[in-house]
Each structure stands twice: as structure tokens, then as C-alpha cells.
Amino acid sequence: MRFRGFRFFLFILTMGGCLSASHAAARSYIIDRTKSSMLVFTDSAGIFKSFGHKLAIEVREFSGTAQFDASAPERSSLQMKVATHSLALKTEVSPMDRQNIEIRMHEKVLQTLRFPEIVFVSDTVEAKRVSPTLWKVVLYGQLSLHGVTRRFPIPATVTFKNGQLEAVGEFPIKQSDFKIKSYSYTGGALKVADTVKISFHIVAHP
Numbered sequence: 367m368r369f370r371g372f373r374f375f376l377f378i379l380t381m382g383g384c385l386s387a388s389h390a391a392a393r394s395y396i397i398d399r400t401k402s403s404m405l406v407f408t409d410s411a412g413i414f415k416s417f418g419h420k421l422a423i424e425v426r427e428f429s430g431t432a433q434f435d436a437s438a439p440e441r442s443s444l445q446m447k448v449a450t451h452s453l454a455l456k457t458e459v460s461p462m463d464r465q466n467i468e469i470r471m472h473e474k475v476l477q478t479l480r481f482p483e484i485v486f487v488s489d490t491v492e493a494k495r496v497s498p499t500l501w502k503v504v505l506y507g508q509l510s511l512h513g514v515t516r517r518f519p520i521p522a523t524v525t526f527k528n529g530q531l532e533a534v535g536e537f538p539i540k541q542s543d544f545k546i547k548s549y550s551y552t553g554g555a556l557k558v559a560d561t562v563k564i565s566f567h568i569v570a571h572p
Contacts, residue, residue: 392435395531395570397428397446404428404448404566405456409559420457421467427452430486432570436526439493439501448484450476475546475558476512485510486520499527514544522566529572536565 404425430446453471455464472478488507495501501524509518522535538561541548548558 392433392438392441393572395432395434395572397430397432398569398571399427399429401569402428402567404564404568406453407563407565409561422456423453423471424456425453432531434524434526434531439495439503439524440491442491442493442503444486444488444505444507446486450478450482450484475541475548481512483510486518488520493524500525503533511539511544512546516543531568531570533568533570534566536563538563 406423406425408421408423425448427449428447430444432445433441433443435441451472453476455467455471459467486507486509488505490506491503492506493501493503503522503524505520505522506517507520508515520535520537522533525532540561541558542560548560
């Protein structure tokens, strides 16, 4: 009985060591804003959409942390915040058009003063290894935007090399899903399309 008890004790110690090693493999990474980028692309809709313009909007302030385990990427996670006031038009237009577009974007569409942050917190990750340093992943989590929180998927290609974590991808968002009213002109005959596309290139370090 003593021998069996001793073997059981060794088993518990071994399992504990395995769990600790597995937990230690997951490291925390901080997004490097100087090497990362995020863009929002809009399109036109309405009967006069041919007269509209496709716009690129740059997100200038965002931050976040990621937990990544190369041996078990499905246990990885991401938390990220975007400052809505930092969105600025990247497309080249006249100074007057730039001012008008950005004022409408912040005051009418995003309502920046009322909703200063966009937050994403993942809770589930699907991952498929493509090569020793490359994974195709989908992060599922809660996206809080414009006062609405919805479960949302974000697909990405993740590279882990030389201690650096890098993720690139793009995904669509329907503004109406988050109670955002697309800006319109001429009574709706020309307006910003409901669906916008988000493109990102994220670099993170320990």
C-alpha cells in the first residue's frame, strides 16, 4: 500500500511538472505600435455610388497584449483597444474635404466623445499549423464598438520567429450590426456602404 501510494505521489508530481511546463510555454507579448498598422476601407452605396469615393482611414492609436503558445496555439489569446479619436483619413483629398470627412466620421458616425474606445477580447482560438513558424488562426471573442458588444471572428495569419509575434489579416464589419448609421448624402442617394473592411499588420514582442 505504501509503494502504491508513493507511485501515486510521483504521478501527481510528474503531472504537475507537465502542466507547469505547458503553462510556462505560453508567453505574453505586447503590441509594438511603431511597427504595426491598421486601416479601415470604406466604399460607396446608393443610386449615385459611382460618384462616390473609396476611402482609406488610418487607426493611429491602438494597444494590446497577446498570449501565445507555439506548442498549443489554440490556447492563445488577444486583448486589444483602439482609441476612436485616433482614426484619420489616409486617402489624399483637399484640406477642406479632409476636415469635413473627419468631422462627420467622429461626430456623426463613430460618436467619438460618447464611445472613446473599441475593445476586442478573445475567448476561443482555432489554429492550423502551415509550417514550423506559420499558423492560420481565427480568434473568436467579444467586440465592443459604439456601445454594442457582439461575438465576432477575426481571421489572421500568424508568424512566430526569433521571439517576435506577427499577425496579418483583414475582415469585414457591418456598421449596422453595431448600431452605426452610415453617413449619407443627397437623401441617401449616395452614402457610405454599410460594410467596411479592416486590414491589420500587428507586430508584438515579449
